Amino acid sequence: MLTEVRTRNVSSLLAAAMKSVDGLAEMVKEEMKMHLSPTENHRYLMSQGTPALQYDGGDVRQWQSRLRRKLSRLVGDMPKERCGLRPRSLWKREHALGSIEKIVFTSEPYAAVPAYVCLPRDVAPPYAFMICVQGHNSGMHNSIAVQRDDEMQPIEVEGDRDFAIQCMRHGIAALCVEQRAFGERREQKQKVRFPQICHDTAMHALMLGRTLIGERVYDVDRGIDYLASRGDASMKSIGVMGNSGGGTVSLFAAALLPRIAFAMPGCYFCSFQDSVMSTRHCPDNYIPGLLKYAEMSDIMGLFAPKPVVIVSGKSDELFPISATRRAFRELQRIYDACGAEERCHLVVGAGGHRFYADDAWPVMMKEIEALQRTEVANRHPKGHG
Template identity: 40%
Template sequence: MRISMQYLNTAAYVNRLDERYKPQYEITKLDLNHTDWHSWRTDFRSKLAKLTGLSDMQSQFSAVPLQVRAVSREERSDYTIEKLFVTAEPGVEIPFYLLLPLGKGEGCYPLVLTPHGHGPRGKETYVGHYADEADRAENEAGERDIALQAVKAGYAAIAMDVRGFAEMGRRQEWEQNKGSSCLELQRISLLYGRTLIGERVFDIGRLIDYAATRPEIDTSRIAITGNSGGGTVSLFAAALDERITVCAPSSYFCTFRDSIMAMHHCSCNYIPGILQLGEMYDVAALVAPRPLLLINGKDDMIFPIEAAKEAFSYVHAVYAAQGAADRCRQFVGHEGHRYYKEPVWPFMKQYLSR
């Protein structure tokens, strides 16, 4: 017997959801010139922190001692590199490198945080520790040695493993060469009302707490930049932690509908209920009026450029309404899904200088 099949009309289903769930903080529905931006930011940030699980983590673990553990320190030609661990929450340590310039600048350096994207080597790539020459060639072509770029530009740099990768991943996935533990850790976090994005942002906050203990670092000037998944962490961290003064996410900014929802992405990208609060451009608007550089590749197939440009127009309008239009920029690189360093360091210099 031949069975006739009927399938779900996804487009119609999503349209019905859009009609039912109106984002509470959608900037496209606001009168931008008559919005109380302080109240909008305060309310939205509070609810986003709760939705990601960040606020719960902060209330439970922000007072936990950092318990710094130093592993190594090496002096190279123009910078030092230290490997350290610091406590995030009981039983969880954040492994990271701290890079400090040698013989440059004023002695109290602005800090650049460099969360990495999806790659099995995590922080090692961002400090130029490559598995082999093929790994070096691939990552240097994509300009992913971001912590090295930062320290050579005269900044202190922190390159950390984000949860789910390398030393923040699980042994099971590492032994099976799966590349990351995102799926397994996201499953666990969701069952406890948390998300990997919230956990990664919390870890960024703990690293800022640590940086404040170092006399070499000026924590009144903190930037964050990373590629792909590192762009995700960069954007959400800046949106949720006002101690971050400059934000430059690469190969992430778009809309949830045209990227995260439109095609397969890693499970770590998902925050249950986010579209009831706002779109990705609404999250980005939380950074205003602090300097924000949104970096995209014109041929990035998983974060389509036309949607990214439209989303940027909404964010830029919010900056303009707050008298800070010049602080919000978009750079479109000539290739696809990769880091583009060309606009980053001039932007950092402009806004991290005293």
């Protein structure tokens, strides 16, 4: 009798439990139908139609000038009048591959830019210059492979981020610019409350009608002003390179600054949808309204027909290679349309989120050498001695 009562109790408990599991599953289903996550709505918006100024197969020059005008406005307000650069030398020394000088110049009021000028040994001016920008690491000191706080101490740099060393090794001069919110320009005047080092700077820029991308591109432009003032730079052979956060600025600088002749953005080129709109990224990646007008292939397409070497990692989780390849096909379409399909390269390294010097430089050097040959030919046209 007692056993029977117990069995009955257990079965009713089980039945109640099953009912509540069913109920829970029903609730989850209902919640899914309700689309409670904001991302669902944003993904829906992204799936609706194409960005308004995406390349549509027409005249490339006209399309570029419309999108470039729009992009210049979207990256925000930078000074209309340029202030004096007031460059100052901090130190200079010989290096096995050439010479390195540390300077500081003024980009805009209250914005000093430390930089290294690296000149390759046994190369006569005018120099081809590569502007090197680092990403989310300890700063530009990585470009010359020394410690940040003791620049006499050499360091091993991981992931081929010693960009200026690579430049000098290839007979190219380098201007390594410290980017806002990184390295020596990290925020030091106010307490940073968020884990991403650029969070506060990026947010404050937005409130001022700017973007951190716009500010960083402006510094690259002022770096080019500085190179123009030196007298030893070949102004038709100025390039830009960087990885990750440096890849971002390389891409936008190439798109916006007409004086840049070649570009090598690393570990950034992808689609916005599959990178900065899919995984958590630093706030310095975002430009208000950009995706209404263009995808990343369009932004890079503003650089056509000039030579670009895009460097990616096969297993880069932040910028997935399948989306990079799709975006590259879109970019090729733009280069094809201006008859420059051979100027647009994708180099894929065998690993993750890092630079791949051995894969990238041979491709870049072929392009730089071709540019230099054209420049020499233009300087000494046939029949004019």
